[in-house]
Amino acid sequence: MTDPEETKEQAAEQTVGQAAEEAPGQAASAEAEETPQASSDEAVLGEEIEAAEGTFQRIPLQSLRLDTYTDFNLYLKLANTNRYVLYRNANLLFTERHRAKLQENAVKHAYISAEDRMRYFRYLEGRLNEIVSDGSLTATETSRIVYECSTHLVREIIEKPWVGENIKRAEGLICNTVDHLLQGASHLKAMISIMSADYYTYTHSVNVCVFGVALGQRVGLSGQELNELGIGLLLHDVGKSEISKEILNKPGSLTPEEWQEMKTHPARGVEILKNTQQVGPNSLLVVGQHHEKCTGKGYPKALTSDEIHIYAKIASVADVFDALTTNRSYRKALESFPALRLMRKEMIRDFNPGLFRELIQMLGSREVLVSAPDREDYRSSRGRAAA
Ligand SMILES: [Fe+2]
Numbered sequence: 001m002t003d004p005e006e007t008k009e010q011a012a013e014q015t016v017g018q019a020a021e022e023a024p025g026q027a028a029s030a031e032a033e034e035t036p037q038a039s040s041d042e043a044v045l046g047e048e049i050e051a052a053e054g055t056f057q058r059i060p061l062q063s064l065r066l067d068t069y070t071d072f073n074l075y076l077k078l079a080n081t082n083r084y085v086l087y088r089n090a091n092l093l094f095t096e097r098h099r100a101k102l103q104e105n106a107v108k109h110a111y112i113s114a115e116d117r118m119r120y121f122r123y124l125e126g127r128l129n130e131i132v133s134d135g136s137l138t139a140t141e142t143s144r145i146v147y148e149c150s151t152h153l154v155r156e157i158i159e160k161p162w163v164g165e166n167i168k169r170a171e172g173l174i175c176n177t178v179d180h181l182l183q184g185a186s187h188l189k190a191m192i193s194i195m196s197a198d199y200y201t202y203t204h205s206v207n208v209c210v211f212g213v214a215l216g217q218r219v220g221l222s223g224q225e226l227n228e229l230g231i232g233l234l235l236h237d238v239g240k241s242e243i244s245k246e247i248l249n250k251p252g253s254l255t256p257e258e259w260q261e262m263k264t265h266p267a268r269g270v271e272i273l274k275n276t277q278q279v280g281p282n283s284l285l286v287v288g289q290h291h292e293k294c295t296g297k298g299y300p301k302a303l304t305s306d307e308i309h310i311y312a313k314i315a316s317v318a319d320v321f322d323a324l325t326t327n328r329s330y331r332k333a334l335e336s337f338p339a340l341r342l343m344r345k346e347m348i349r350d351f352n353p354g355l356f357r358e359l360i361q362m363l364g365s366r367e368v369l370v371s372a373p374d375r376e377d378y379r380s381s382r383g384r385a386a387a
Pocket of ligand 1: 236237
């Protein structure tokens with residue numbers, strides 16, 4: 001009996017072949033951005049689709065794992081246009097042969113429809129362990145995949161924070177993020193290079209998680225502790241899902257009433273997460289205490305230094321640093337060292353001094369410092385650690 005998957009695969013190849021024969025000049029003349037010299041048996045070939053920005057999302061070729069079924073359509077983009085062509089239908093096996101053909105044609109990226117984002121990220125999440133340990137990927141390639149998976153998941157969590165299954169997914173993701181960062185300073189540097197410079201609650205949550213886990217590692221936390229810390233950091237602002245958008249996105253300063261409302265987000269976050277029964281008590285401490293200060297002037301409980309958990313102290317340093325080095329509606333991002341100077345000058349007593357020192361040493365170390373040439377490679381990156 002014929003395997004239905006095989007039949008689908010053959011049909012797709014035939015379609016590709018036919019399209020190439022019917023429009024022999026298409027592949028070569030189209031000069032696909034990602035397929036400059038696509039050969040006639042390569043798959044650039046469905047109908048061209050003119051698409052508005054945001055209709056398709058670029059994905060790295062390396063994120064497509066060999067011998068897996070991609071449950072989303074794959075597209076390629078034509079050079080210097082906003083036109084896309086269907087390259088492979090969903091539910092076909094992606095093999096070494098397919099990847100090799102794309103690589104032969106210097107294809108580095110494929111595209112997915114924005115509607116398939118959720119399917120794509122679920123596909124990645126299920127294979128993140130394999131991706132993180134895949135030595136053929138560069139630290140930057142892996143970092144991009146880990147970062148995008150994380151921001152996507154946190155976005156989902158903030159939209160529907162009561163869904164326990166999403167919180168469970170965060171656990172798996174944190175284990176892989178920690179494993180990735182434990183591979184060395186070059187991996188932290190790569191992560192910092194690709195972090196979003198624009199502030200959104202979900203990107204901020206992932207950024208704080210990266211800085212915090214790296215700091216935790218430097219102060220000798222175990223793998224298990226880093227996982228607990230990482231979950232808390234990833235979810236530390238989940239209570240903001242209950243704060244109105246008018247307050248969250250207000251360009252000017254908040255009124256006293258609005259500020260009171262804003263200050264409820266740590267307790268609300270703890271409540272939301274407790275209800276899911278998916279988050280351990282130590283991770284919840286990060287959520288509840290991340291705005292406490294060692295001076296005893298933080299919120300919501302004005303705890304003193306001795307009363308604040310080490311995880312929350314780490315969260316506090318990472319949280320403030322990321323907030324200062326990202327663009328906000330009311331001010332532009334600071335570069336790393338001006339941000340550290342400001343923290344030292346105006347807030348030093350809020351932080352645990354040892355942790356603040358570690359943050360400076362970590363960002364200033366030669367392995368992590370993002371140099372000017374590196375930044376040129378990532379025009380959209382923040383270049384955070386550049387002096
Ligand atoms: Fe917060």
